Amino acid sequence: MTLRREEFVSIPESDLDGVSVDTLAVRAGQIRTDQLEHGDAIFPTSSFVYGSAAQAAARFSGEEPGNIYSRFTNPTVQAFEARIAAMEGGERAVATASGMAAILSICMSLLQSGDHVICSRGVFGTTNVLFQKYLARFGIETTFVSLTDLDEWQASVRSNTRMMFIETPSNPLCEVADMTALAALARASGALFVVDNCFCTPVLQRPFEFGADIVMHSATKYLDGQGRCLGGVVIGSSKLMEEVYGFLRSAGPTLSPFNAWVFLKGLETLPIRMRAHCENALELAHWLEQQPGVEKVFYAGLKDHPQHDLAARQQSGFGGVLSFTVTGGKDAAWAFIDATRMISITANLGDVKTTITHPGTTTHGRLSPEDREKAGITDNLIRLSVGIESLEDIRNDLRRGFAAFSS
The missing domain is CATH 3.90.1150.10 (Aspartate Aminotransferase, domain 1)
Structure with missing residues (x-):
């Protein structure tokens, strides 16, 4: 690791290549202002101003990068997203208002009517309800299978299977999935393999290393660690996360800047x-x-x-x-x-x-x-x-x- 000079307002990603998760938890993603604060800054603002009407138009069109509105662009939230993406080993993260909002954002942005999902039975009860009751209203069918029975997963695959969703270890029976085997089945079936990594966090387990396409968290749990606030996050490739980000920008299940700041502090001790x-x-x-x-x-x-x-x-x-x-x-x-x-x-x-x-x-x-x-x-x-x-x-x-x- 090359130590950054204090006049730099952020830590270049290249300076963090190869460092441990412990270091990433403390150092990755920080965005310093021109005041060169040592702690992470919090930006409790709903909107951002522009130097001219032309700049505002350029920001909204995407021609110029920068913050627009905190429903979908906020520096504190972006810092949290960058840090957890680095810790998980993913390209990009999108933060949400809760863990359930993270699952909803994945499904609404990457599934459509007529698609089929295979989900392990050993998931949080509300995850089950979301798939079984609410997504079913929009023509998305879910088959629930044993987390550990690979034959049951294989037998449940259909031509329209688009997603396989698991928690590992499971809630609350602590069953453990063979992620490598499930990832191979998902690839062969043309389905996305989504792993809820809430129980382990990237400190104990990094699902991308076993073939996951998307990793998600209820940040409310271990990422915060002190029961202070709600939040969620989705991590994956830049291409997939652009779709999730598009849903978040339009639908608004947004993480607040304050909660993002709390999670940044939580990650430091994770x-x-x-x-x-x-x-x-x-x-x-x-x-x-x-x-x-x-x-x-x-x-x-x-x-x-x-x-x-x-x-x-x-x-x-x-x-x-x-x-x-x-x-x-x-x-x-x-x-x-x-x-x-x-x-x-x-x-x-x-x-x-x-x-x-x-x-x-x-x-x-x-x-x-x-x-x-x-x-x-x-x-x-x-x-x-x-x-x-x-x-x-x-x-x-x-x-x-x-x-x-x-x-």
């Missing part, structure tokens, strides 16, 4: 946070396996996990989310959750604070009982997003749950 999440989650998973009343622990870091070896090849860590089932059904799961005192009862994940939720009645509560059953979301399933508090303090709070569960 590598060290992810390692702490992984360390706590792995130890907690082993501990939970030993507790009376726990039927099964779902975490790819456990050696008896069906995709443990695959996860070890694709990921540099196993992530901070795990799930487990308890004996006694929903009543036991609710009693366990309610007995905790420090851990936050909330459906969000990726926070420095440990969170706990009952997926069957929260994140996946809008699914039909049949779809929950197919996805493996049982009434006795509890999901933990393991934070970076003292591991012993997390254990002690979970002991309260076990005490209530066994009483």
